[in-house]
Amino acid sequence: MVWAGIWIGGRTELIWIRGNxxxxxxxxxxxxxxxxxxxxxxxxxxxxxxxxxxxxxARVVRQTRTMIIRCHEMSANCRGLVGPxxxxxxxxxKGCHRVPQIExxxxxx
Numbered sequence: 001m002v003w004a005g006i007w008i009g010g011r012t013e014l015i016w017i018r019g020n021x022x023x024x025x026x027x028x029x030x031x032x033x034x035x036x037x038x039x040x041x042x043x044x045x046x047x048x049x050x051x052x053x054x055x056x057x058a059r060v061v062r063q064t065r066t067m068i069i070r071c072h073e074m075s076a077n078c079r080g081l082v083g084p085x086x087x088x089x090x091x092x093x094k095g096c097h098r099v100p101q102i103e104x105x106x107x108x109x
Contacts, residue, residue: 003030005038012038023058031061 001021005012012034017025039046055061 005034007042021055023055023061026055027058027061 001017001019003015003017003021015029015034017029035048039048
């Protein structure tokens with residue numbers, strides 16, 4: 001499996017993962033080594049978007065996040081990225097939801 005992150009004006013290096021990606025590998029290899037340092041580098045505008053797969057939402061992953069990371073989740077049925085919607089309107093014509101939430105150490109700092 002290959003994992004990569006992209007954003008306007010940049011991208012991460014490809015990360016090759018042998019075998020299946022589980023929550024522990026995702027937390028240790030992706031979140032700790034790539035996502036958290038990238039969040040520090042990009043700053044307060046950093047937003048993580050994932051597809052709500054189990055390795056992305058497991059408790060060990062949420063606990064591994066040591067900094068507040070703004071996270072956008074997408075429904076597993078969504079076929080495309082959904083742009084920001086006004087408050088109160090989180091569903092598009094395909095039934096895809098993106099619910100912004102902040103995860104991490106709430107109330108610190």
